[in-house]
Amino acid sequence: MSTIDDLPPLRDIIREHSLSARKSLGQNFLLDLNLTARIARAAGPLEDCTVIEVGPGPGGLTRALLAMGARRVIAIERDERALAALDYIVKRYPGRIEIVHGDAQHFDPRPLLDGGKAKIVANLPYNIATQLLVDWLSIEPWPPWYDTMVLMFQREVAERIVAQEDEEAYGRLAVLANWRAETKILFDISPAAFVPQPKARPRWSA
DSSP, X not given: OOSSSSSOOHXXXXXXXXXXXXXXXXXXXXXXHHHHHHHHHHTOOOTTOEEEEEOOTTOXXXXXXXXXXXXXXXXXXXXXXXXXXXXXXXXXXXXSEEEEESOGGGOOOGGGTTTOOEEEEEOOOTTTXXXXXXXXXXXXXXXXXXXXXXXXXXXXXXXXXHOOXXXXXXXXXXXXXXXXXXXXXXXXXXXXXXXXXXXXXXEEEO
């Protein structure tokens, strides 16, 4: 039974659409809806917000963002197999979600934002996570089209993002991230919450 809405359990949706995670796409699906709700809450009040999500997969975090009151979610999904699975959510929340079938590395959301700001909340595909962060932090002109990012990274990447000058993990990523944003690690997530289980313990960083 879903803990956040009346849609089918994520495992049933994955099974129905044969949506096995693909390593080539950097996919690890987060199926614990209590955790996705916690992540959505970490982004702060959502009622007046547009949220950009990258790599929704079967839609666990997408559902949480909408259930927590996000005014609008723009979900960017490269994997064509996931589109039918996400259709459940589109029908459940009409007018509040837009699915963009494309590559997040080449997607500019500004034409969809009507001049407003967005929040980025995502369980990023691990094979492009760092590059996406660098791209978002390197946007010019500054300030950018978003005002908050709540993102999932493997532990060692999160530690590199928040590292201070006297720490071993300190490097170019920390310099860029802490120049352009205030960074902090929010909480760890057990690998058991994912399908398939990642080798490294994920950590959410904002």
